[in-house]
Amino acid sequence: MEIKVLYGTETGNSESLAKEAKVKLTASGFDTEVLDMKDVSAKKLSGFKNVLIITSTWGDGEPPDNAENLYNELKDASGLDFSNLNYAVLALGQSFYEHFCKTGKDFDEWLEKYGAKRILPIQLSDDDFNDIFPEWIQKVQKTFN
Numbered sequence: 001m002e003i004k005v006l007y008g009t010e011t012g013n014s015e016s017l018a019k020e021a022k023v024k025l026t027a028s029g030f031d032t033e034v035l036d037m038k039d040v041s042a043k044k045l046s047g048f049k050n051v052l053i054i055t056s057t058w059g060d061g062e063p064p065d066n067a068e069n070l071y072n073e074l075k076d077a078s079g080l081d082f083s084n085l086n087y088a089v090l091a092l093g094q095s096f097y098e099h100f101c102k103t104g105k106d107f108d109e110w111l112e113k114y115g116a117k118r119i120l121p122i123q124l125s126d127d128d129f130n131d132i133f134p135e136w137i138q139k140v141q142k143t144f145n
């Protein structure tokens with residue numbers, strides 16, 4: 001089974017987790033590809049079957065630079081059909097910011113709104129993302145199995 005792992009990152013945390021996800025999922029027999037969000041349009045995303053979104057939030061509740069285009073496209077993606085897409089979001093942030101994990105929350109909400117199927121509830125993380133990750137990726141594996 002094919003799984004695309006998309007990351008939105010400013011300082012590399014989400015990218016590292018995406019790469020770790022690939023290692024774990026590949027070891028479990030999934031055909032996994034890591035993609036930088038800057039290389040994925042909303043149209044391209046709508047053609048994928050299984051997707052993990054790992055993204056931080058930056059600035060004052062804004063997407064990281066490499067996620068900006070996809071984020072803005074997904075805000076109004078009403079012309080696209082996401083009904084074949086299964087997804088789960090891991091959101092990185094810090095809870096002392098007013099807009100805690102906003103980018104991940106927006107992706108999670110918008111994908112559902114445009115017809116994609118959420119396979120797991122959104123996983124929020126604070127500075128504990130390295131502790132949360134192993135359990136999250138295990139849940140992902142079980143759900144896809």
Ligand SMILES: Cc1cc2nc3c(=O)[nH]c(=O)nc-3n(C[C@H](O)[C@H](O)[C@H](O)COP(=O)(O)O)c2cc1C
Pocket residue numbers: 008009010011012013014015055056057058059060061062064092093094095097098099100101102
């Ligand atoms: C300048 C700056 C602004 C940030 N703004 C937010 C924010 O608005 N909301 C939030 O939840 N986290 C915010 N964060 C926290 C980051 O999302 C967090 O450090 C995350 O682990 C970064 O992951 P990345 O390396 O993948 O970008 C901010 C961090 C910095 C340094």
